[in-house]
Amino acid sequence: MFRLGIQAKPFIKWAGGKQSLANQLIPFFPTDYDRYFEPFVGGGSLFFTLCPEIAVINDHNRWLIDTYRAVRDNWQQVAEILDKLPNTKEDYLRIRSQNPYELSFEARAAHFIYLNKTCFRGLFRVNRKGQFNVPYGAYDRRYYDPENLESVSSSLAHTTILAGDFELALAGVSNRDFVYLDPPYYKLGGHSDFNRYTENQFRETEHFRLASLCRDLDSRGVRWAVSNSNTEFVRHLYQGFHFHEVSARREINLKSQNRNILELLITNYD
Ligand SMILES: C[S@@+](CC[C@H](N)C(=O)[O-])C[C@H]1O[C@@H](n2cnc3c(N)ncnc32)[C@H](O)[C@@H]1O
Incomplete structure (x- = not known):
């Protein structure tokens, strides 16, 4: 893998972000692969840290993915629109109530970034109809850093950006590629983890589907690493593969006693 040498950081805050x-x-990732695949890209912490030359990123959240595309193709116009959006509760509620799909591509991206920076705790959460429903956060902060947005755009220049299910995103993967998978986590002992990134929740059946896809990739010689919670359920799902414990600070978790916990990184290689 060739790294682009660009210093880009995530431009949105994302629940479960791996910054x-x-x-x-990254020390657990191989370095000798052709393409980097990240089918649950979210805020892209790993993608931006790695800055791979050739990559395929994907997420089920279409508004998020459209934002990546608009920033890649026309970050200046996204920034210009952002500059004109006022940070008041009235404006927030007005912008939140607009249907993003009635806006231009760039305005839709600007609204996404604006809502992410001004909403309560930077959460992206939608109701069952897929409407963004987070209250106003009343934060006095910049919506974006122009230098970073430009770097983000450059780092995405040769990246294929897909909006859909993880399985489809991996349709063209080969045994010379590497895949990092960071799905919504399986819930930790009784407390359901944050799981409202899209109108469809990620339930147990999705975890089974993902683990079976991983077994299939393994049999085809594709290397992968999966992040998930340190639970019996997950250990059972990935039995036979390599488990690495990493210590994590969870950001979006109101139970402060759960803030320092171990998570799993599971790999199908040594
Ligand atoms: C834990 S987050 C990824 C966080 C990311 N690694 C980061 O650093 O920001 C999981 C992501 O999976 C996406 N997602 C949920 N169901 C999905 C599916 N079936 N296929 C692809 N992505 C999905 C969510 O929209 C969310 O962005």
Whole structure:
């Protein structure tokens, strides 16, 4: 893999974001692969830390993915629109109530970034109809850093950006590629983890489907690493593979006693 040497950081805050873990996880990744695949890209912490030259990123959240595409193709116009969006509760509620799919591509991306930076705790959460429903956060902060947005755009220049299910995103993967999978986590003892990134929740059946896809990739010689919670369920699902414990600080978790916990990184290689 060739790294682009660009210093880009995630431009949105994302539940389950791996920013604080990236440097713990990357030493477990191989370095000799052609393409980097990240089918649950979210805020892209690992993608931006690695900055791979050739990559395929994907997420089921279409608004998020459209935002990546708009920033890659026209970050300046996204920034211009952002500059004109006022940070008041009235404006927030007005912008939140607009249907993003009635806006231009760039305005849709600007609204996404704006809502992410001004909403309560930077959460992206939708109701069952897929409507964004987080209250106003009343934060006085910049919506974006122009230098970083430009670097983000450059780091995405040769990246294939897909919006859909993880399984489809891996349709063209080969045994010379590497896949990092960071699905919504299986819930930890009784407390359901945050799971409202899209109108469809990630339930047990999805975890079974993912683990069976991993077994299939393994049989085809494709190397992968999966993050998930340190639970019996997950250990059972990935039985026979390599388990690495990493210590994590979970950001979006109201139970403060659960903030420092171990998570699993499971790999199908040594
Ligand atoms: C734990 S987050 C990934 C966080 C990311 N690693 C980061 O650093 O920000 C899981 C992501 O999976 C996405 N997702 C949920 N169901 C999915 C599916 N079936 N296929 C692809 N992505 C899905 C969510 O929208 C969410 O962005």
